Amino acid sequence: MRWLTPDEQHAWRSFVRLQERLGGRLSRLLQTESGLSAADFAVLVNLTDVPEGRQRYQDLARALEWEKSRMSHHIARMAGRGLVVRQECPEDGRGAFVVITEAGRTAIKAAAPLHVEAVRELFLDHVTPAELRVLGDVSERVVNKLDEDAS
Amino acid sequence: MRWLTPDEQHAWRSFVRLQERLGGRLSRLLQTESGLSAADFAVLVNLTDVPEGRQRYQDLARALEWEKSRMSHHIARMAGRGLVVRQECPEDGRGAFVVITEAGRTAIKAAAPLHVEAVRELFLDHVTPAELRVLGDVSERVVNKLDEDAS
Numbered sequence: 001m002r003w004l005t006p007d008e009q010h011a012w013r014s015f016v017r018l019q020e021r022l023g024g025r026l027s028r029l030l031q032t033e034s035g036l037s038a039a040d041f042a043v044l045v046n047l048t049d050v051p052e053g054r055q056r057y058q059d060l061a062r063a064l065e066w067e068k069s070r071m072s073h074h075i076a077r078m079a080g081r082g083l084v085v086r087q088e089c090p091e092d093g094r095g096a097f098v099v100i101t102e103a104g105r106t107a108i109k110a111a112a113p114l115h116v117e118a119v120r121e122l123f124l125d126h127v128t129p130a131e132l133r134v135l136g137d138v139s140e141r142v143v144n145k146l147d148e149d150a151s
Numbered sequence: 152m153r154w155l156t157p158d159e160q161h162a163w164r165s166f167v168r169l170q171e172r173l174g175g176r177l178s179r180l181l182q183t184e185s186g187l188s189a190a191d192f193a194v195l196v197n198l199t200d201v202p203e204g205r206q207r208y209q210d211l212a213r214a215l216e217w218e219k220s221r222m223s224h225h226i227a228r229m230a231g232r233g234l235v236v237r238q239e240c241p242e243d244g245r246g247a248f249v250v251i252t253e254a255g256r257t258a259i260k261a262a263a264p265l266h267v268e269a270v271r272e273l274f275l276d277h278v279t280p281a282e283l284r285v286l287g288d289v290s291e292r293v294v295n296k297l298d299e300d301a302s
Binding site for chain 2: 004015018064116123129142145149
């Protein structure tokens with residue numbers, strides 16, 4: 001058992017606390033100002049990044065690290081609100097697509113500037129460019145490692 | 152509107168992706184190996200850090216940035232599993248306490264080493280000490296700022 005050193009423990013717990021606190025604050029602002037939850041926002045951001053705004057359930061689930069059942073339930077609720085539609089894909093066996101709707105694009109377009117402003121005020125304004133570079137590098141490296149492990 | 156620069160955008164999105172991916176992976180491992188959700192774990196970690204393992208609902212909610220209703224529901228479910236108890240506090244008007252039980256302490260004690268091992272393998276092993284220091288500093292600074300804003 002490789003326990004954490006005091007420095008590691010301190011840094012890791014601060015980092016976890018940052019995620020809880022910043023994530024919680026941003027979610028609440030997003031919900032209040034745009035009616036989207038953090039989960040809605042994450043789904044819509046993912047879909048605006050892919051061609052034609054459509055992605056297979058399984059790829060979206062993998063991108064968000066969500067369980068299949070959470071994904072199905074959440075997408076069903078978002079579909080009920082008209083933000084996405086489910087598109088069956090009978091010609092192959094690799095499962096259905098989730099597709100962003102015009103209403104979904106409108107919702108994310110309205111939410112994005114408020115969200116960016118909050119990200120700046122709550123986070124970026126308190127981080128130097130050099131620190132931000134470290135954060136970006138570390139994030140990319142760790143995510144790539146997680147991707148490798150999963151494949 | 153102060154939009155994000157490409158560097159800021161890139162770093163922020165990598166950071167968000169890290170939180171989704173690493174958080175998701177750690178939660179699933181925790182759930183599989185110890186039967187605790189990430190939310191259970193966060194509550195229990197908070198309660199082991201305070202005197203007598205008890206904290207007021209409102210302070211716990213603030214520490215986790217949870218809405219009151221989410222807190223009530225989650226604590227009720229954890230109480231149903233014997234991990235915490237609710238303790239009324241009739242002598243003052245500042246509300247009830249959440250108290251960790253022996254079963255709660257046993258559960259977190261069993262989960263902690265598995266969790267630490269996963270944190271090391273998935274995250275710390277890929278970060279240099281200097282990077283970790285930057286990450287810890289940034290996290291503390293931003294959390295302190297969020298605390299100031301909230302008070």
